[in-house]
Amino acid sequence: MSTTMKNIPQTWLEEIIRLSIERLVIVDRHGVIVYIDSDYCEFLGTTAEKAIGQLAPDIIENSRMHIVAKTGKEEIEEIQPINGSVMIANRYPIFIDGELVGAMGTVMFPNPENLMHYNHKIQSLVEELNFYKTKAEKELKSKYSFKDLTGNSRNFRGVKAFAERISVSDSSVLLTGESGTGKELFAHAIHNSSLRRNHQFVPINCAAIPEELFESELFGYADGAFTGSKKGGKKGLFEVANNGTVFLDEIGEMPLFMQSKLLRALQEKEIHPVGGQKNIRVDLRVIAATNRDLEKMVEEGSFRQDLYYRLNVIHIEIPALRERKEDIESISNELLMKLGKRFYRTGIELSTEVLNRFHQHSWPGNVRELENVLERAINLLDGNKVELAHLPLYLRDQEVVNFQPEVHVPASPENPLNQAASTPVLTLKETLAQAEKLALQNTLLLTNGNKLEAAKLLGIGKTSFYEKCKLYQL
Ligand SMILES: Nc1ncnc2c1ncn2[C@@H]1O[C@H](COP(=O)(O)OP(=O)(O)OP(=O)(O)O)[C@@H](O)[C@H]1O
Structure with missing residues (x-):
């Protein structure tokens, strides 16, 4: 016995094994039982005296200990039915100085209470796993046709x-x-x-x-x-x-x-x-x-x-939106229907002025930009018709600013771009989020959609930029 174990009395060792959650059997290289713990014996309806010296399969139902003692190949987490219970068995060959001398086997859930407990635990883990598996599979299916x-x-x-x-x-x-x-x-x-x-x-x-x-x-x-x-x-x-x-x-x-x-x-x-x-x-x-x-x-x-x-x-x-302006109306209607579902609104349409303005615009951000413009409009809309007033400044005052990105001008009575009266009050968090989204949108417009360049201009990393684009659906 090694020096570390020699101070532990034999009775202690037996109790330590009994306290372990797994039951233990040891066989020699012929598959003959040389040790089996008392709880395992009780579960099998035998005694250590009767079991020791017998071939493992004669005492333990479906045992493969004699096989592992011969092949030297471990068998991990195998299902082993014993006396009507489903056990999880681990079987390890024992090598001493490189020579195969026998095998050690453990089984879990020796009593129905433990089995129930673990079954319950495993069942909820399996359910959780299935939930995420289905979710992941859905995400990995193509969503559009x-x-x-x-x-x-x-x-x-x-x-x-x-x-x-x-x-x-x-x-x-x-x-x-x-x-x-x-x-x-x-x-x-x-x-x-x-x-x-x-x-x-x-x-x-x-x-x-x-x-x-x-x-x-x-x-x-x-x-x-x-x-x-x-x-x-x-x-x-x-x-x-x-x-x-x-x-x-x-x-x-x-x-x-x-x-x-x-x-x-x-x-x-x-x-x-x-x-x-x-x-x-x-x-x-x-x-x-x-x-x-x-x-x-x-x-x-x-x-x-x-x-x-x-x-x-x-x-x-794929052609840019400005190269297929005749599609603007049908895409807008399609997007309004999609957005309408998200915002629980129906029958939203564009006024003639808005449609005309859309036709004048060059749409550097293409369909995504159109989608954002419409989403913004729905947020400001009281009735069912999108008017010029619901468009962002760079589109509303297109002739004046000529597609320049939206700029924030402090509200003042003299300022013709004063929006304060028509802008709904938002929480600070919403205002900051809006400002952040606007900064991203404007920079993307400036860089003609080049995200890497936009991230650089904003002084943030590309990963953070992509996360924000995802958050604001840009
Ligand atoms: N022909 C279309 N009909 C309806 N929606 C469209 C169409 N084209 C693009 N969209 C919408 O526009 C948005 C941008 O589309 P998508 O992400 O496929 O563009 P992209 O060219 O891959 O952009 P990026 O180069 O920036 O990754 C999406 O929300 C998409 O649903």
């Missing part, structure tokens, strides 16, 4: 018909177009019409992932890959998307080192988890999107040419 893409203009119909036609193919798609033109909506719709529609659609915003986490987010990591990593490792988003589609949004923001790894993964159809021993095969369709000029980035050396060709097999350019 082609019928959600509003627009009847000739150029929009052409793009939509082309996208619908190529949905069934398995080739990579590159969606380009200004911010807010509906690239993400198109990606959802393409997946939804493809043969992969019953598998996951995994959107990945390349601009929102910190550089040092890119590889592990996309390809996952093995157990103990780095300090602070999750025990047991983590599946990468590419593995989650297996058999489905990954949507690489803002692909132009992907760092160069990651572009090489992505290219390799797409070419070899394999990913290598960080710190892992082996590659994992993945079968994916890639849809990428950007509002940046990738060709220019290739020329400048900030985007890999080979990756560009790999992604650009099918190129879909």
Whole structure:
């Protein structure tokens, strides 16, 4: 006996084992019981005297101790029915000086009370797990189809018909177009019409992932890959998307080192988890999107040419809203219906003046900007008609400020832009949130939708900027 154990009397050791939540049996290398604790014996309806010296399967129903003592392979968390109870069994081989000498087995829930207790605990955990599983699965299903893409203009119909036609193919798609033109909506719709529609659609915003986490987010990591990593490792988003589609949004923001790894993964159809021993095969369709000029980035050396060709097999350019002004009315009506549901309002329409103003505007933020303008209007609306007064200043006084972002001018009787009288009183928190949203919107307008540039101008990090955009649905 080791020096650390030699001071513990044999009776103590037996009591310690009895106090443990698990019941214990030890067999020699032939599967003959050499030790079994008294509670286990009681549960089996035998005594230690009778059990010791017998083959384990002769005493314990469904025992596999003799097998583990022979194979030397542990068996963890196996279900073992014994005397009408479902037990969880762990079986470990015992090696002394490298030689297999026997095996130790433990079983949990030796009495029905414990079993009930753990069953109850496990049941609620399983329910919680199922809830999050369903939620995650729902989030990973594509939410939109082609019928959600509003627009009847000739150029929009052409793009939509082309996208619908190529949905069934398995080739990579590159969606380009200004911010807010509906690239993400198109990606959802393409997946939804493809043969992969019953598998996951995994959107990945390349601009929102910190550089040092890119590889592990996309390809996952093995157990103990780095300090602070999750025990047991983590599946990468590419593995989650297996058999489905990954949507690489803002692909132009992907760092160069990651572009090489992505290219390799797409070419070899394999990913290598960080710190892992082996590659994992993945079968994916890639849809990428950007509002940046990738060709220019290739020329400048900030985007890999080979990756560009790999992604650009099918190129879909989504027209800006100002290039399809005939769609403004139908999109506005569609958005008003959608927003109406959210705000419990029906029958909201645009006045002729508002519609005219919408036609004059250049919509640098595209459909997203239109959506924001309409949401703001609904918040200020008393009746059912959106009038010029419900529009933000930069649209209302378009001729005067010529699409300049909204500026806050202190209210004064002389000031013609005095809004105080018509503005409802908000709490400080709401006012601050509104100011923050407005600052983001205005900066996005200034940068023509370039989020990275907007984040820089506002002096905040890109992750924080993306979180705020998500919060304010920008
Ligand atoms: N044709 C359309 N019909 C209805 N809604 C649309 C349409 N196009 C875009 N939208 C709406 O506009 C908003 C912006 O769309 P989306 O996020 O797909 O744009 P995006 O081009 O991916 O933008 P970004 O480049 O900034 O990521 C969404 O709320 C979307 O529902």
